[in-house]
Amino acid sequence: MSYFGASVEYAIHCLLWLAGPATELASARDLADLQGVSSSFLAKIFPKLERGGIVEATTGIAGGYRLARPAAQITVLDVVDAVEEKEPLFDCQEIRARCALFSGKPPAWATGGTCGIHSVMLRAEAAMRAELARTTIASLGAAVAKKAPTDFQDEVSDWLAERVVARRDARPVIAGRRSGGGRSRIKGR
Amino acid sequence: MSYFGASVEYAIHCLLWLAGPATELASARDLADLQGVSSSFLAKIFPKLERGGIVEATTGIAGGYRLARPAAQITVLDVVDAVEEKEPLFDCQEIRARCALFSGKPPAWATGGTCGIHSVMLRAEAAMRAELARTTIASLGAAVAKKAPTDFQDEVSDWLAERVVARRDARPVIAGRRSGGGRSRIKGR
Numbered sequence: 013m014s015y016f017g018a019s020v021e022y023a024i025h026c027l028l029w030l031a032g033p034a035t036e037l038a039s040a041r042d043l044a045d046l047q048g049v050s051s052s053f054l055a056k057i058f059p060k061l062e063r064g065g066i067v068e069a070t071t072g073i074a075g076g077y078r079l080a081r082p083a084a085q086i087t088v089l090d091v092v093d094a095v096e097e098k099e100p101l102f103d104c105q106e107i108r109a110r111c112a113l114f115s116g117k118p119p120a121w122a123t124g125g126t127c128g129i130h131s132v133m134l135r136a137e138a139a140m141r142a143e144l145a146r147t148t149i150a151s152l153g154a155a156v157a158k159k160a161p162t163d164f165q166d167e168v169s170d171w172l173a174e175r176v177v178a179r180r181d182a183r184p185v186i187a188g189r190r191s192g193g194g195r196s197r198i199k200g201r
Numbered sequence: 202m203s204y205f206g207a208s209v210e211y212a213i214h215c216l217l218w219l220a221g222p223a224t225e226l227a228s229a230r231d232l233a234d235l236q237g238v239s240s241s242f243l244a245k246i247f248p249k250l251e252r253g254g255i256v257e258a259t260t261g262i263a264g265g266y267r268l269a270r271p272a273a274q275i276t277v278l279d280v281v282d283a284v285e286e287k288e289p290l291f292d293c294q295e296i297r298a299r300c301a302l303f304s305g306k307p308p309a310w311a312t313g314g315t316c317g318i319h320s321v322m323l324r325a326e327a328a329m330r331a332e333l334a335r336t337t338i339a340s341l342g343a344a345v346a347k348k349a350p351t352d353f354q355d356e357v358s359d360w361l362a363e364r365v366v367a368r369r370d371a372r373p374v375i376a377g378r379r380s381g382g383g384r385s386r387i388k389g390r
Contacts, residue, residue: 014292015204048299103203110237121348132336140329147321
């Protein structure tokens with residue numbers, strides 16, 4: 013299994029949409045459908061991004077998520093740390109203390125300080141994290157925007173606006189403008 | 202689960218013993234008992250180190266493993282690559298191609314080149330691997346040797362020599378010097 017799971021990939025893709033000019037506010041469901049990914053999976057990721065101070069939620073029929081701070085201040089490392097509680101790259105078992113010659117009582121010289129092998133792994137992990145901290149959602153978004161045709165953002169805007177309209181139309185009606193009882197029909201599904 | 206498993210930790214610790222002056226030849230069983238770790242687990246790691254050109258085996262009653270090249274030419278990355286078939290840090294699912302607006306036919310601008318998110322992850326993985334390639338078994342061993350008391354290597358030598366003697370004494374006897382039939386006794390166990 014790879015170290016970074018689908019949560020990281022999905023979260024960054026969603027943030028790229030939210031960072032774009034056309035998508036400053038979208039629900040997790042909208043973003044799932046827009047990207048062709050599982051909405052129940054995204055619904056679990058967004059609360060983590062919210063707790064991590066990366067997105068904030070607004071309520072209401074046109075509500076959804078937006079970035080909680082500028083995209084230039086959200087690094088890939090921030091997203092990784094928010095959505096996945098990662099084990100360290102290496103889990104040192106301190107086997108240096110178990111040498112048969114120590115008879116269960118390892119001397120201070122053998123166990124003092126961080127194990128040399130563990131130290132290498134910690135340096136490797138730090139190098140990896142430093143690289144992830146070097147790229148922001150803003151710079152990733154700028155690269156995508158450069159490739160996309162000029163009218164793509166308008167198309168995305170229209171698509172999302174239609175979703176809000178569809179949600180308004182599907183809203184349960186209290187005082188019977190629609191036949192068949194909107195509220196119960198929706199709730200029943 | 203951490204990205205690097207116990208195989209990596211155990212393998213490097215074993216190589217540090219084999220790189221030391223006292224342990225230039227030891228069996229996987231000797232190294233397991235010396236370090237207080239599972240010998241069946243080590244027995245699975247050594248063939249991988251052998252295939253990776255890191256150790257070579259000698260046979261016979263005093264046989265075992267030794268480094269196949271100088272410790273200064275074996276990096277931590279070499280060991281990692283030999284003993285664990287690692288998945289990449291990140292498994293890109295190319296969800297950029299699934300955008301609902303593409304209706305199943307993603308345009309070239311959307312899918313050309315490596316996905317920007319994937320690229321960041323590849324850079325992070327390269328940084329991690331570069332760091333692992335920076336440290337050799339020789340430099341790790343030198344750091345341990347600096348900390349150990351001067352007579353420690355002699356103690357390790359003695360401990361290993363006793364193991365060889367014990368193996369010689371336990372050897373099955375073909376023409377009856379010992380009562381009870383050594384060969385069948387050993388084989389039966």
